[in-house]
Amino acid sequence: MAKTTRQSSEKSVTIHDQKLTRGNGGELHQIADGDTEVLTTAQGGPVADDQNTLKIGERGPTLIEDFHFREKIFHFDHERIPERVVHARGYGAHGFFETYESLAAYTRADIFQRAGEKTPVFVRFSTVAGSKGSFDLARDVRGFAVKFYTQEGNWDLVGNNIPVFFIQDAIKFPDIIHSVKPEPDRAFPQAQSAHDNFWDFISLTPESMHMIMWVMSDRAIPRSFRFMQGFGVHTFRLVNAKDESTFVKFIWKPKLGMQSVVWNEAVKINGADPDFHRRDLWNAIQAGDFPEWELNLQLFDQKFADSFDFDVLDPTKLIPEEILPPVPVGRLVLDRMPDNFFAETEQVAFMTQNVPPGIDFSNDPLLQGRNFSYLDTQLKRLGSPNFTHIPINAPKCPFHHFQQDGHMAMRNPVGRVNYQPNSFGEGPRESPERGFRSFAEAEKGQKVRLRPESFADHYSQARQFFDSQTAPEQRHIAMALTFELSKVETVAIRERMVAHLLNIDEGLAETVADKLGMKELPKPADAAVAPRDDLEPSPALSIIENGPESFAGRKVGVLVSPGADASLLKKLQTAIEKEGAVVEVIALKVGGVEAADGSWIAAKHMIDGGPSVLFDSVALMLSEEGGERLTGEAAARDFVADAFAHCKFIAFTSGSIPLLRKAGVDPEADEGLIELEDPKAVAKFIESCRKLRLWSREMAVKL
Ligand code: HDE
Numbered sequence: 001m002a003k004t005t006r007q008s009s010e011k012s013v014t015i016h017d018q019k020l021t022r023g024n025g026g027e028l029h030q031i032a033d034g035d036t037e038v039l040t041t042a043q044g045g046p047v048a049d050d051q052n053t054l055k056i057g058e059r060g061p062t063l064i065e066d067f068h069f070r071e072k073i074f075h076f077d078h079e080r081i082p083e084r085v086v087h088a089r090g091y092g093a094h095g096f097f098e099t100y101e102s103l104a105a106y107t108r109a110d111i112f113q114r115a116g117e118k119t120p121v122f123v124r125f126s127t128v129a130g131s132k133g134s135f136d137l138a139r140d141v142r143g144f145a146v147k148f149y150t151q152e153g154n155w156d157l158v159g160n161n162i163p164v165f166f167i168q169d170a171i172k173f174p175d176i177i178h179s180v181k182p183e184p185d186r187a188f189p190q191a192q193s194a195h196d197n198f199w200d201f202i203s204l205t206p207e208s209m210h211m212i213m214w215v216m217s218d219r220a221i222p223r224s225f226r227f228m229q230g231f232g233v234h235t236f237r238l239v240n241a242k243d244e245s246t247f248v249k250f251i252w253k254p255k256l257g258m259q260s261v262v263w264n265e266a267v268k269i270n271g272a273d274p275d276f277h278r279r280d281l282w283n284a285i286q287a288g289d290f291p292e293w294e295l296n297l298q299l300f301d302q303k304f305a306d307s308f309d310f311d312v313l314d315p316t317k318l319i320p321e322e323i324l325p326p327v328p329v330g331r332l333v334l335d336r337m338p339d340n341f342f343a344e345t346e347q348v349a350f351m352t353q354n355v356p357p358g359i360d361f362s363n364d365p366l367l368q369g370r371n372f373s374y375l376d377t378q379l380k381r382l383g384s385p386n387f388t389h390i391p392i393n394a395p396k397c398p399f400h401h402f403q404q405d406g407h408m409a410m411r412n413p414v415g416r417v418n419y420q421p422n423s424f425g426e427g428p429r430e431s432p433e434r435g436f437r438s439f440a441e442a443e444k445g446q447k448v449r450l451r452p453e454s455f456a457d458h459y460s461q462a463r464q465f466f467d468s469q470t471a472p473e474q475r476h477i478a479m480a481l482t483f484e485l486s487k488v489e490t491v492a493i494r495e496r497m498v499a500h501l502l503n504i505d506e507g508l509a510e511t512v513a514d515k516l517g518m519k520e521l522p523k524p525a526d527a528a529v530a531p532r533d534d535l536e537p538s539p540a541l542s543i544i545e546n547g548p549e550s551f552a553g554r555k556v557g558v559l560v561s562p563g564a565d566a567s568l569l570k571k572l573q574t575a576i577e578k579e580g581a582v583v584e585v586i587a588l589k590v591g592g593v594e595a596a597d598g599s600w601i602a603a604k605h606m607i608d609g610g611p612s613v614l615f616d617s618v619a620l621m622l623s624e625e626g627g628e629r630l631t632g633e634a635a636a637r638d639f640v641a642d643a644f645a646h647c648k649f650i651a652f653t654s655g656s657i658p659l660l661r662k663a664g665v666d667p668e669a670d671e672g673l674i675e676l677e678d679p680k681a682v683a684k685f686i687e688s689c690r691k692l693r694l695w696s697r698e699m700a701v702k703l
Helices: 067-077 170-180 196-203 206-215 263-272 276-286 302-307 341-346 365-382 385-389 460-467 471-486 491-504 506-515 566-578 624-630 634-645 654-662 679-689 695-701
Strands: 011-015 018-022 090-099 118-127 142-150 153-160 236-239 245-254 292-300 327-336 359-361 555-560 582-587 617-621 650-652 673-675
Touching: 090 142, 090 276, 090 341, 118 327, 153 245, 170 196, 170 365, 196 491, 206 460, 206 491, 245 302, 263 276, 263 471, 263 634, 276 327, 359 365, 365 385, 460 491, 471 491, 471 506, 471 695, 491 506, 555 566, 555 634, 566 582, 566 617, 566 679, 617 634, 617 654, 617 679, 624 654, 634 650, 634 654, 634 695, 650 654, 650 679, 673 679
Parallel strands: 555 582, 555 617, 617 650, 650 673
Antiparallel strands: 011 018, 090 118, 090 327, 118 142, 142 153, 236 245, 236 359, 245 292, 292 327
16 A cells, blocks of 8 residues: 655745645645635635545545535536537627618618617627537538627627528428538538538438538638628518618628638648637737628618519528629627637527517518527527526616516516506506517418429529639539538439539539549439529629738738848738738747847747648748758648648748749749749739739649
8 A cells, every 4th residue: 555645844836926835745725815815615615725625534535525526516517508509619709880871761770770879799600510619610601690789679680601591491400400410320520511411411402502502612611700791691671660661681791801711721720720710800809900891781672572583582592782782881890809708609699589679570481480499599508598697698778577587597576566567557568669560561371381482493593603703713612512522422412413513504513523433414403493594693792703902811921940031021021010911920949040130030830830721821931041951841841832732822032942842832833922032022922912812823733
């Protein structure tokens, strides 16, 4: 038996200016002095020892009487709440919405009455399929949920970064989600649609084809939450004080323009930084570079709805901006991160049915179904009907009702009267004037389970979306479909998908079939309505056509070696920062390098920890000797080869040429490689960076 050795007395140690005391077994205790708070139990009892359980003798059994230990472990055991069944992985921020002009002609919603009015908001971005701990750059739809704390109650605009959806009726939601989630017997793949079940369901669901074009496009691999659009998806209604209704579609447009990554890059980012998107939002907000979006409305009346090519209640269709131009009505600014992720981002409860007076629903069957689901899901996740008592969910305007009691009730009514009508003259009353009045739409018809015929054209807008993409974007769609279907083991599913693609674009179908190694093309899928070829392309649907005009908000990775030119680096850094972008330095050692002039260049990453996929552009600032040295480093060669393959702009010093060559990159290959020979080259580099990527290189690198 090991012998217990009791140390003679407790010793004091100082670690990072903190005075700690060593206990009997050498464990460290942080002991309160006059200035610090005393650690307590949740019941408020002061704690003497937080390092050791209560035992009989030093090496004896633990006592059940140890209430401090019991409470600590009990609480820990219950720390998790169920993750969201969809959109589990998310990241949120606080901010405000500023109304540009009064929209009183269209809506009596208080938030839209006064120009310049600022309304507090909380926004949560998310992926859909992956669980809470999955990686950020999955190929997936992104949630874009906004909670406006208006003066007349919370308004939740629970949207996505894609304006259409997979299904037309809410009853199919559990099926589509089951199909994309990990397969139930094997519990994989995580956060990926590239598997049999998903494509099996999709290939049997023609109404998904429009959405599939979006999900296979670069929209599903955004560079940042800050560079993506958001959409309310459904047609909603605005209702004015005279109870007149106008249909509306909601669109968020990022001030910094749109940007996505390429798939090969996404795969590598997931390994290098699974938190890429949340880190990006955190860093931008902490640096005071507050992301902004404009809220745009597409407003239309019944006459437009009747004349439009598709049913405005069908959530698999959009209204092209060229046909119905969106009107900017306000801006959203995110300027503060939550103090606590769990309290706010995890516990926030968005609900489509949270609409203030003046905003109303349409009969879109998906929206109608959502209005049921979101309330229900909060009870499961947050565990009590009192989830509105949690500060992030509570309205910020006065509220009065007779709801009471239940688990975790935090606000309890005072006084005798908890009902109405009552004759004691107490408590709140209804207000027909101020209160929510549903738009009095006339409805008639038989009770049926039927899909309207006006929802039956599943291919025309899918084709229009594909036709509206630039050549590189079309290539990306073909490559994404090929990649995803290559992971599908059942050949019949691949064939069924190609049969659908034939109804969208023959060239696309042929490319995918060829890349899948299919010997012959299947027959086109049966279409309930023949796909149209007369829809004009809509340039608004392309990311590349709607990129930013500046490089602001982006990031340059600068690889340095010992002996680098510190003054050139300074010039480059100043120019990049003037553009509103950020520089991060990468070196062989994270400590940094000594520059040619003897100064010290600090690095943020060591080369293995800072691959070029984390940056929008790169600069190689290597000395002659340093350049040679780095040719022997696999991570340095990957840094260059990836930046080139991902069509990034690359600035380089002459000392970097050996590394470029070793990575298989000809320094004169194209105009995206910019040698930093003179100060003018810095300006040229920045100007190039504004284009984000040199897409013309893509065919040469054949990603
Ligand atoms: Fe959701 N969705 N959804 N959804 N959804 C949820 O609610 C649901 C749909 C969206 O950051 C859940 O609180 C049904 C479309 C976002 O917390 C759940 C249907 C759009 C978020 C739910 C849809 C969305 C959710 C899970 C088909 C874009 C995350 C957790 C009828 C317009 C919100 C929760 C956040 C979350 C149900 C379809 C967006 C289960 C039944 C279409 C952004 O209630």
